[in-house]
Each structure stands twice: as C-alpha cells, then as structure tokens.
Amino acid sequence: MAILIGERPHQAIWRDYLGLNKPKVVVLMLITWLVGMFLATRAGVPWTVLVFGNLGIALCAGGAAAVNHVVDRRIDAVMARTHKRPLAEGRVSPAAALTFALVLALLGQALLLTFTNPLTAWLTLASLLGYAVIYTGFLKRATPQNIVIGGLAGAAPPLLGWTAATGHVSAEPLLLVLIIFAWTPPHFWALAIYRNAEYAKAEITSMPVTHGSHSTKVHLL
Numbered sequence: 001m002a003i004l005i006g007e008r009p010h011q012a013i014w015r016d017y018l019g020l021n022k023p024k025v026v027v028l029m030l031i032t033w034l035v036g037m038f039l040a041t042r043a044g045v046p047w048t049v050l051v052f053g054n055l056g057i058a059l060c061a062g063g064a065a066a067v068n069h070v071v072d073r074r075i076d077a078v079m080a081r082t083h084k085r086p087l088a089e090g091r092v093s094p095a096a097a098l099t100f101a102l103v104l105a106l107l108g109q110a111l112l113l114t115f116t117n118p119l120t121a122w123l124t125l126a127s128l129l130g131y132a133v134i135y136t137g138f139l140k141r142a143t144p145q146n147i148v149i150g151g152l153a154g155a156a157p158p159l160l161g162w163t164a165a166t167g168h169v170s171a172e173p174l175l176l177v178l179i180i181f182a183w184t185p186p187h188f189w190a191l192a193i194y195r196n197a198e199y200a201k202a203e204i205t206s207m208p209v210t211h212g213s214h215s216t217k218v219h220l221l
Helices: 014-020 023-040 047-071 073-077 094-115 118-142 146-154 157-166 171-194 196-201 207-220
Strands: 003-005 008-010
Touching: 014 047, 014 094, 023 047, 023 157, 023 171, 047 073, 047 094, 047 118, 047 157, 094 118, 118 146, 118 157, 146 171, 157 171, 171 196, 171 207, 196 207
Parallel strands: none
Antiparallel strands: 003 008
16 A cells, blocks of 8 residues: 655555665674674584574564664654655555564574574574664663663674574673674764764764763763
C-alpha cells in the first residue's frame, strides 16, 4: 500500500528494506567477526560455519538495525543525515519494519544454532537486545554516556567469530572486543560534535549537547 507524504505517494521497494539493515555497518561488523574467527584457530574454519555463520550474524545485525529505525524514526526525520531513511519518510510503516526485524532475527538465530553453536547464538542475541533495546530504546535518551555503555554491543563481533570457531570464550577475543569498545566513543563523539545542532534539535542526549564541545573533546582525547 502506498503511504502518502504530502501529496506524493510512495511505495516501499526492496531498497527500502535493505536500507533498514544499515548494510554498510553490517559489513564492518562482519569484517571484525571474520577477524575473530580466523584468529581463533589454525586448523581452518568449516565452510558451513564460515558461510552460514556470517549470514546468521548479518541477519541478526540487520534485525537490530531495523528496530533502531523504528525507535528513532522521529529524530531521524529532523536530522539532515537521516531524514531520507525509509521510516522517516514514511515509505515503510513501523509495523512492517518490526515484522521484518523479527523475521531477520529469527532466521539469523536459527542459522547460528544450526551451523555454529548455542554459545554464539546466545551471545549474538544478547548483543542484538543490547543495541536494539537497551541502547536505542533507553540509553540514547537517558545519559550522555550512552555510547560508552551501549558500545559493548557493537564491539561484540570478534568475540562472536571466536566462539563460532571454537565454542568457548577466552582472553584473546575479549582483548579484540576491548579495542573496538575503546574506539567507539571517540568515533561517535567526533560525529556528535560535527552534528551538534542537529542532535540538540532532535533532543538526543549526546555529550556535546549536555556538556559542550570543549568537554567532549577532552573526553574524546
């Protein structure tokens, strides 16, 4: 069904649903997932784990991203960087996006349970909920330290790759997680400084909005 925006009818197409997945972000996650996987073993990774494990992680990450689009559709609509997203422009309805996210997450979990191991599936589910529910639904609007706490979900892929290959957690993948975890806040704060006016307009509780650019630069450093 076409959704009216002003006087222009829009029909959701496959590109809109692909956009809900944040594919560029998912590709970056898969790269770090592969790093964790290939560092985990010298014996080589079975092709089923490599192919279907990758696909499972991608589907779960895409599902979490779709939930992010639903929760943030109001603030996306008032920011120049995001105002053309499918939900912000009304090309996809919230109900359709949530259904899409649920299907992706269930398919991803099924693939991980079938072709990797339960530990990887459970850790992936925890990361999905951490990003889609805890960070997007609560932390993003509750504290300027949101990205410090919520960044753990985005730092998890190397650990997931490691557990997919080995079936257990050890110190090495946790170090990889720590590297990404430490990189995430300065990455986000630099963007928040650049987009400070838009973040303030959208009432996002980012550090530049609550503490100013100078304080944010000190924290960034």
